Amino acid sequence: MNERKRQVMLLAKKLFIDKGFTATSVQDILEEAKISKGTFYNYFTSKNECLMAILEDAHNESVIRRRELLVGRDKKDKDILAGQILVRMQVNRELNLLPIYEAVFYSTDEELRNFVKAYHLSELKWIAGRLVDVYGEEAKPHAFDCSVMTLGMIQQLNHFWKAGSSKDPDIEKLVHFTFRRMDALMSDMIKQKDVLLEQHLISSLEIPAGDLKEKLQEDLLVLKKKLEQEQIGNCVDYANFLLSELQAENPRVSLLEAVGRSFREDSNGKMLADRVNEVIFLLWKYIDSIKANS
Amino acid sequence: MNERKRQVMLLAKKLFIDKGFTATSVQDILEEAKISKGTFYNYFTSKNECLMAILEDAHNESVIRRRELLVGRDKKDKDILAGQILVRMQVNRELNLLPIYEAVFYSTDEELRNFVKAYHLSELKWIAGRLVDVYGEEAKPHAFDCSVMTLGMIQQLNHFWKAGSSKDPDIEKLVHFTFRRMDALMSDMIKQKDVLLEQHLISSLEIPAGDLKEKLQEDLLVLKKKLEQEQIGNCVDYANFLLSELQAENPRVSLLEAVGRSFREDSNGKMLADRVNEVIFLLWKYIDSIKANS
C-alpha cells in the first residue's frame, strides 16, 4: 500500500474512532488529511472501502498479536486462550469497533457486510479450534457452539457493563469470569452430548498454502531491500534469516516463530513498521499452514 | 392514537421489516401510505419518532403475550420461562427487530438510543426477576449476570445460525438448548459464588402504581363506550366486568388475569383491537404492581 494512502487511512481511522463511522463524513477526512476529494476517491473507491481497509488492518494486527502470545507456550494453557481473546477485546476497544461492526452488519453495502461476516466467522472458527486445543478431542462436537456462546456472553456482559456504569468495563475481569462459565458450559455439554449448530459450519478454514510461501518470500525480499536502504540493522538480519530458513526443505517452525515475533517487536514505531506488519502477517499464516499439515 | 396515524405506523413497520430501517426513506413511507410529507411530519416529528412508536408497540405486545403465558401457571415452571423468552424471539423475528436495535443503539439520536437502552435494560431486569422465581432466592446475586449471558448466548447462536444456514433458525430448539446451558451456568455460579455485574444495576423496576389505576379505569371506560357503539358484545361484557372488579377494595387478581387474557383474544382481528391492546397493556402493569406489593 502506498505510504500516503496508508497515512490517509490512519487519519480516517482516528476520525472513525473519535466520531464514529457514520458521523464522520468524507469531507472530514479530506480536511484532516489535507487532501482533495479526487485524491481520496483515487485511493478508495468509496467511504466503505476505506473502512474495509481499516478493518482489515485491525484484523491482521490482532491475528498477529494473538498468534505471538502462543510462541513457546503450551497450546493447552487456558490462560493463554484467555489472553488471546483479551487481545480481540482490546483491539475492539482501541478502535471502537463494536459500533462499527453492528452498523456495518446491517448496512446496505453487501460487500462490506460480507466482509464483516467473513471476519466474524473466521474468528469463531479460530476460537473453536483453540477450544479443541484446550479441552481435547472430546470437545470437538461442541467447540463451535461453545465459541459462539462464549463470544455472546462476553459481548453482552461488556455491553451492559458499559450501559450500566460510567467507567469502562474491566475487560480482563470480564473475560476471566466468562472463562469460568465456559468451563461449566463445556463439561456440561460433553456430559449431556448436547449439540446445537451443525457440524458442517465448522468445516476447517481453508489454508491455501500454495502460493502463500512464494508470496511471503517475494514480499520479504522487497522488504529487506527497503530496510537496507533505511539502514535498519537488526531488521535486515531478521529478514535475511527468515529468507534463508524458508529456503530449507523443512523450515524450523519454532525459529520462524521466535524471529517473526522479534522482527515485529523491533520494527515497532520505526519507519516501515507497517510494511513489516504486512509481511509478518503472511509469515504467521504460513506457519499455521505448516502446523495444520503436520 | 389516531386511527389514520396508526395505519401509517403499520405501513411504515411493514417497510422497515422488508427493507430495513435505514434503507427505508420517508419518501417510501409516503408513497406506501399515500399521504403527503406534511401529514407524516404532522403525525411524527421525525423518522426516528416513527420508529420509536413502532418499537413501543412491539414492546407492549410482547409484554402482554409473555404475561398471558403465566396465567394460572406455576411461576417456578422453567418451561413457562422458556416460552416467555420464546415470545421475545418471535416478536423480534416477526418485526426483524434485531438489526434495528443494533443500528439504533449506536445512532446519533440520543433520545432514540436511550429508548432502546431502557427497553433492553427493563428486559434484562424482567428476565433476572423471573430467574429468581425459577431458581429461588439463592440465585438472586447471579440473576442479572445470568440473564445477560443467556440473552447473549441466544442472540449469538441465532445470529450465526442465520449466517451459516439458508433456512431460518429453529428458535424453539435454540432457546431450549440455551436453557439447558443456563442450568449449568446457574448452578456453577451459585456453587462458586461468582458474581460479575454490580448489584445496584438490578435495583427493582419502579412500578408507579399511583395513577396507573385511574388511567386504566379512564381508558377502560372510553373503550367500553366505543365497543358499545360498534356492538361488539363479548368485549363489552369483559370491559364491564373489569370496571366493576376494579371498584372493589381488593380486586381478585386471578379473575382480572383470566378476563384480561380472554378480552384480548376475543378482540383479536376485530375492529378496535389495537385500542384493546393498549388498555390491556395497562391492565397487566396494574396486576403486576398489585402482585409486587403483596
Added chain:
DNA sequence: CATATTTTATACCGTCAGTCCAAAATAAGC
C-alpha cells in the same frame, strides 16, 4: 353556513456520498 383543523402539493434547505473534469504539480524516461 361559517369556522377550525387537517391534509395536500410543492418548493426549498443543508448535508451527504459520489462523479467528473480541466488544470496544476510531480515523477519518470530519454
Added chain:
DNA sequence: GCTTATTTTGGACTGACGGTATAAAATATG
C-alpha cells in the same frame, strides 16, 4: 534539460436523504 505519464488538485455537479415552510384545498365541527 526536456518531454511524456501519472498523480493531485479544487471545485462544480448530481441525486438522494431528512426535514422545514407555506399557501391552498379538503374535511370536520359547531
